[in-house]
Amino acid sequence: MNEWSEDYEEGLEAFLIWMKDAGYTPYTQKSYLVDVKQFLESLNGKKLESVKKLHVISFLTSVRERGVSDATRNRKHASINCFFKALIELELLLTNPAAGIKKSKTEINREPVYLDEGDLGRFLSSIDGKYKGRNLAVFLLMSYMGLRVGEVHTLNLSDYNVERHSLRVFGKGRKWRNVPIPEDVVPFLDLAIEERLNPWRSKEEAMFISQKGRRLSIRGIQQIAADTFDRFQKDVPAAQRRPYSSHKLRHSFATMLLRKGADLRTVQELLGHSSIQTTTVYTHITSREKEEAMSKLQVQI
The missing domain is CATH 1.10.443.10 (Intergrase catalytic core)
Structure with a gap:
């Protein structure tokens, strides 16, 4: 585990246990953990109980600026939201700073892709x-x-x-x-x-x-x-x-x-x-x- 994530080890392990208990597929578990680790890295060691909505929005904005799709941005938001929700249910945190952040809506304007x-x-x-x-x-x-x-x-x-x-x-x-x-x-x-x-x-x-x-x-x-x-x-x-x-x-x-x-x-x-x-x-x-x-x-x- 990277040095930056040592302070978050308990939270990540708890999140993985929560996802397994909730029946998430191994593929989803892996994807969510990758997203959450990216977010935690952006915190520069800030304690989880000190994380605010601004920090989540700042991360999502930086993701968008790197050119990822709206769907990917929304998935990363969902991963972070799920992470904090899990820690609240496991009584490790009291608040979810990712709650209430709006999804990106621009993707609905794209031409739908399918095969006739x-x-x-x-x-x-x-x-x-x-x-x-x-x-x-x-x-x-x-x-x-x-x-x-x-x-x-x-x-x-x-x-x-x-x-x-x-x-x-x-x-x-x-x-x-x-x-x-x-x-x-x-x-x-x-x-x-x-x-x-x-x-x-x-x-x-x-x-x-x-x-x-x-x-x-x-x-x-x-x-x-x-x-x-x-x-x-x-x-x-x-x-x-x-x-x-x-x-x-x-x-x-x-x-x-x-x-x-x-x-x-x-x-x-x-x-x-x-x-x-x-x-x-x-x-x-x-x-x-x-x-x-x-x-x-x-x-x-």
Whole structure:
């Protein structure tokens, strides 16, 4: 541990214990700890009980000035807020200086990034390599069932109900949900399970196994997606390439459902959102749809 963080060792250890007890995934634990350590480093040894809201805002401002995205800035704020919330619950602190700080709102003005059905088909056709069957199943679960990267990572063989063609998914907030598997996806999932790599531990229950014989990691899924998106856009000039990522597959799923007439509440349930407000981010209106709507108007003079 770095010298600057020795005074914060108790708080960091308590925070990690709190996250484990609350059921946070190892990936989230790691991300939150990295964010919090960056913040603590900016305090220059100031005691936690002396930290004020100004110090948190100052850190977030410096993060923004370094050019990070609004989403990253908001995540760092969430990490710090969670850190102080944990220490209050564990009776190590009395106040949360990160509470009440507004999220960045500028990101809602950006053009939403997702793939329409045609692009999605071409993306799936770009999947290649020795583990094509496994990777295709992974991305079908994300693009045609709306699973998060972390949810695919945590899937076990026992979560697949073969008779009902459904998956039991462990999502955010430690909540389970059952998601029906589209008939067109079933054969690809069955094939991926049939071709499942041998895990190095005989009792490994993970549905998707890496080439090293371990549960396919979140970072591994993200890297496979990045490589596939690179092939998908290889003929597109660099300046015109879109910032696709694995999460955009889930985004594409929600957009497709809504465009096919699914109601917002159903999409909320399928995505595992606790609040329907979160689901409304997917209700984009494209230029084509606006033009079609306006074409229906007739001026009568």
